[in-house]
Amino acid sequence: MKKNKPFTIFIILFIALVAIFIFSxxxxxxxxxAKDILNALFGKLIKISSSxxxxxxxxxxxxxxxxxxxxxxxxxxxxxxxxxxxxxVLQGIMNNSLAGPNxxxxxxxxxxxxxxxxxxxxxxxxxxxxxxxxxxxxTTLAIFLLAYLGDRSRTTIILxxxxxxxxxxxxxxxxxxxxxxxxxxxxxxLVGSLAGINANNLYIPAIGIVIAFIILLFLAxxxxxxxxxxxxxxxxxxxxxxxxxxxxILSSILAGCVVSFAGLLSFVGLIVPHICRxxxxxxxxxxxxxxxLLGGCFVMxxxxxxxxxxAPYELxxxxxxxxxxxxxxxxxLLKKKGGRRxxx
Amino acid sequence: xxxxxxxxxxxxxTPLLSNINLTVNDNTITTVIGxxxxxxxxxxxxxxxxxxxxSGKIYIDDTDYLSLKPKKRxxxxxxxxxxxxxxxxxSVKTLTEHGRFPYLGFTRxxxxxxxxxxxxxxxxxxxxxxxxxxxDTLSGGIRQRAYISMQLAQDSSYVIADxxxxxxxxxxxxxxxxxxxxxxxxxxxVILVLHDIAQALSVSDQIxxxxxxxxxxxxxxxxxxxxxxxxxxxxxxxKEFKDEENxxxxxx
Numbered sequence: 001m002k003k004n005k006p007f008t009i010f011i012i013l014f015i016a017l018v019a020i021f022i023f024s025x026x027x028x029x030x031x032x033x034a035k036d037i038l039n040a041l042f043g044k045l046i047k048i049s050s051s052x053x054x055x056x057x058x059x060x061x062x063x064x065x066x067x068x069x070x071x072x073x074x075x076x077x078x079x080x081x082x083x084x085x086x087x088x089v090l091q092g093i094m095n096n097s098l099a100g101p102n103x104x105x106x107x108x109x110x111x112x113x114x115x116x117x118x119x120x121x122x123x124x125x126x127x128x129x130x131x132x133x134x135x136x137x138x139t140t141l142a143i144f145l146l147a148y149l150g151d152r153s154r155t156t157i158i159l160x161x162x163x164x165x166x167x168x169x170x171x172x173x174x175x176x177x178x179x180x181x182x183x184x185x186x187x188x189x190l191v192g193s194l195a196g197i198n199a200n201n202l203y204i205p206a207i208g209i210v211i212a213f214i215i216l217l218f219l220a221x222x223x224x225x226x227x228x229x230x231x232x233x234x235x236x237x238x239x240x241x242x243x244x245x246x247x248x249i250l251s252s253i254l255a256g257c258v259v260s261f262a263g264l265l266s267f268v269g270l271i272v273p274h275i276c277r278x279x280x281x282x283x284x285x286x287x288x289x290x291x292x293l294l295g296g297c298f299v300m301x302x303x304x305x306x307x308x309x310x311a312p313y314e315l316x317x318x319x320x321x322x323x324x325x326x327x328x329x330x331x332x333l334l335k336k337k338g339g340r341r342x343x344x
Numbered sequence: 345x346x347x348x349x350x351x352x353x354x355x356x357x358t359p360l361l362s363n364i365n366l367t368v369n370d371n372t373i374t375t376v377i378g379x380x381x382x383x384x385x386x387x388x389x390x391x392x393x394x395x396x397x398x399s400g401k402i403y404i405d406d407t408d409y410l411s412l413k414p415k416k417r418x419x420x421x422x423x424x425x426x427x428x429x430x431x432x433x434x435s436v437k438t439l440t441e442h443g444r445f446p447y448l449g450f451t452r453x454x455x456x457x458x459x460x461x462x463x464x465x466x467x468x469x470x471x472x473x474x475x476x477x478x479x480d481t482l483s484g485g486i487r488q489r490a491y492i493s494m495q496l497a498q499d500s501s502y503v504i505a506d507x508x509x510x511x512x513x514x515x516x517x518x519x520x521x522x523x524x525x526x527x528x529x530x531x532x533x534v535i536l537v538l539h540d541i542a543q544a545l546s547v548s549d550q551i552x553x554x555x556x557x558x559x560x561x562x563x564x565x566x567x568x569x570x571x572x573x574x575x576x577x578x579x580x581x582x583k584e585f586k587d588e589e590n591x592x593x594x595x596x
Contacts, residue, residue: 234392238445
């Protein structure tokens, strides 16, 4: 075992993240050069230092970068971080590799509540993330309750997730029928899209995601213990109920915040943790940051491709991700199981 | 000294054991035997917290054990359940490191002393050669020792395991038993659930015989044999063979 292997992977992922970040800023219906991007990003500093001798210093590309692209790219980054780490947590607390914000219905729960927020509190910026959080929390709790009332097996959890998920999807569709004037584009919301995001939609979710993720890093050890099974975790002195519940709240914040601005993005929460398990092993201390980096890369890149492929038309990021992610995940599943990696 | 006083235990919402009284002396090996479903595992789960003690008290040297915080409990007593379900993809060393969890906190990270204990535990459990191998790729016997290595890293005075030898071949069973014998020599108090009566007779200072969720007897092997209690409970006969050093038992 080479000790520095995860380190190398982190370096590569980080470089990829920065590259994709810049690439995403460049491409779109208008292509902007890297130089203009630097100007747009740091132009403010230059402007201040060179006093106010040139009022028209802010060019069109600066406006595009600052008010459209930058929020959108950040949204992709945040969505990737939030969903991928929520996936790691859900897989951990349910001890189930099939769990993910999408498969167990957390996303639908958040989505349903976002729809409610749109319906009853239109135009309130704080309402969407808060409702999304409440929705994902209620859904996760409901699934836990169902599974605990049943036989607590892995199958029951997934079945409970599917049941709750389809129940909530029905709710989403009902609202769609009742109120056709709802202020979001339902189709893009359901597949997940980053189009039309502005900075104002992002502040609250961004704070939520960043804080939840940082707390999560402190709970990585506890997450590792849960993987040993409840009985062993308990006899090692872990309070499993408190731990599960805290992790549950954090994953609900992460998934809920993402749904509030990006809609029901699927796939990231399920496949990114799986890919990262193959890259750095099952140690949550490595798995969480790795999933966050890869998740960020994946969503930003998919969104950038969605803007490029049929330019000037856009494909929602959710569609691109399913098209890339699906076959790639199949490939991973079918690939020989040998060459397991350790987290020693 | 570990002491159960009128202990009743429920798993889930099902009451399984009632009014259990039991004393285990320090620095001994106690084994629990009994037919399947007699409540052996439940008896020990009362200690780990996976089953609930509904009435009565469990004392360790006059301390009310169940009133302690989970980490404090884990420092005092380690319980290795039967290993079922999925085996995590962890190296043996990482698994052993988990044994130090009760001693770590937000402010305290593993230090040189912890790593010394981890190395020592892997040595005692005979898994040092497998330190970097993944637990899920190991054979049953070595895997069991890897889990025992984690348990030993907990460095607790009471070392408890549920059927640590079940499903293992004879050499692996001998390895496991000898690890726990060494623990006794190191001053620990060992409690094991065993299915092999002959093994229990040869290794124990005290045997607890259970049947139908009750403790039938708790005594030394010699006394139990004299009174034919084990033979009655299991409906078997026990033959003894002696050579210069040891006594061997055969159950037929």
